[in-house]
Amino acid sequence: MRRWVARLDRALTSKRPISVNVDLIDGKPNYLWINNKPEVHRTILYLHGGGMIIHAPGLYKQWAQRLAAAADARVLLVDYRLAPEHPYPASGDDCFAAYKWLVSENRINPSEIVIAGDSAGGYLTLATLLRIGRSPLDKPCCAIVLSPLSDFSLGSRTMFTNEGTDPLLSNRLIPVVRQLVLGDHLCTEPDV
Numbered sequence: 001m002r003r004w005v006a007r008l009d010r011a012l013t014s015k016r017p018i019s020v021n022v023d024l025i026d027g028k029p030n031y032l033w034i035n036n037k038p039e040v041h042r043t044i045l046y047l048h049g050g051g052m053i054i055h056a057p058g059l060y061k062q063w064a065q066r067l068a069a070a071a072d073a074r075v076l077l078v079d080y081r082l083a084p085e086h087p088y089p090a091s092g093d094d095c096f097a098a099y100k101w102l103v104s105e106n107r108i109n110p111s112e113i114v115i116a117g118d119s120a121g122g123y124l125t126l127a128t129l130l131r132i133g134r135s136p137l138d139k140p141c142c143a144i145v146l147s148p149l150s151d152f153s154l155g156s157r158t159m160f161t162n163e164g165t166d167p168l169l170s171n172r173l174i175p176v177v178r179q180l181v182l183g184d185h186l187c188t189e190p191d192v
Contacts, residue, residue, distance in 0.1 A: 031098060032077040034061065035068035041112050042073035045099060045140075047128070049119030049168060051149075051177040052091045053083050073114070076102065080124070083181040088192065091181075095124045096131045103137055110138040119168040120177070122148025130191065152178045152187035 044067060048060045057079070064075040080094035099115065102108045117125040122145035129143055147168035151159060154174055163171050178187055185192055 030079050030094070031101070032057075032061070032064075032079065034064040034075040034077065036074045040072065040074045042071060043102060043108050043113045044068070044071060044073050044075045045095075045102060045113060045115045046075050046077055047080070047095050047115070047117030047121035047124040048077065049117065049121045049147075050082075051173065052080075052120045052124070052181045053177060055079070055082065071114075084183075087183040088181050088185050091120075091124060092127045092131070092191075095128045096135075099128055099132060099140070100135075100137060110140050113140040114142055114144060115140050116144040116146070117148070118146040120149050122146055123150060126150060127191070149174065149177070152182065152192060 044064075046060070046064055046067065048055055050056065057077075060077055064077055067073070068075045076098065078095055078098045080098075081090040083091070099113070102113060103110055115125050115128055117123075125143050125145050126148060129139075132139055147166055149169060150156075152174065154171060159169075159171055163169075182192060
């Protein structure tokens with residue numbers, strides 16, 4: 001599946017160059033800045049979708065570039081660890097660490113930070129907000145979730161009534177993602 005997504009990502013990604021700044025952590029490009037200019041004050045911490053098992057970096061760079069231009073903001077894309085190689089809570093740990101890094105290391109005022117994500121990135125946005133709420137860190141300005149994976153148990157009735165209209169999620173795939181991401185963790189655990 002990852003090979004197929006990588007081919008699709010290459011095929012659909014624009015050939016126009018996108019200006020990025022890369023921050024390395026342990027020699028790995030964990031944080032990718034789009035529109036990181038000193039005069040830009042708003043920051044969007046964007047958490048990509050892909051079920052926490054796949055990633056299409058080219059498409060998300062394009063999306064981040066459009067988002068940065070529309071919002072007059074800089075966008076930080078987080079290359080969080082993927083399951084099944086890195087199961088729960090690895091991706092959530094990486095996203096919380098990214099917020100902490102923005103606030104502590106980069107001295108970005110939380111009132112100028114928006115956390116956003118789609119699908120699994122929406123789930124990670126909500127999970128990051130919960131962790132921030134339990135930490136001494138100040139809360140971000142706001143959060144935006146697009147078609148979030150918010151119920152691994154499939155216990156919410158609206159997941160079925162809205163299934164035909166949700167542009168990103170498929171109830172058929174959630175059990176597969178749940179097994180790959182959560183492993184032995186129960187989907188009813190409070191932090192999940």
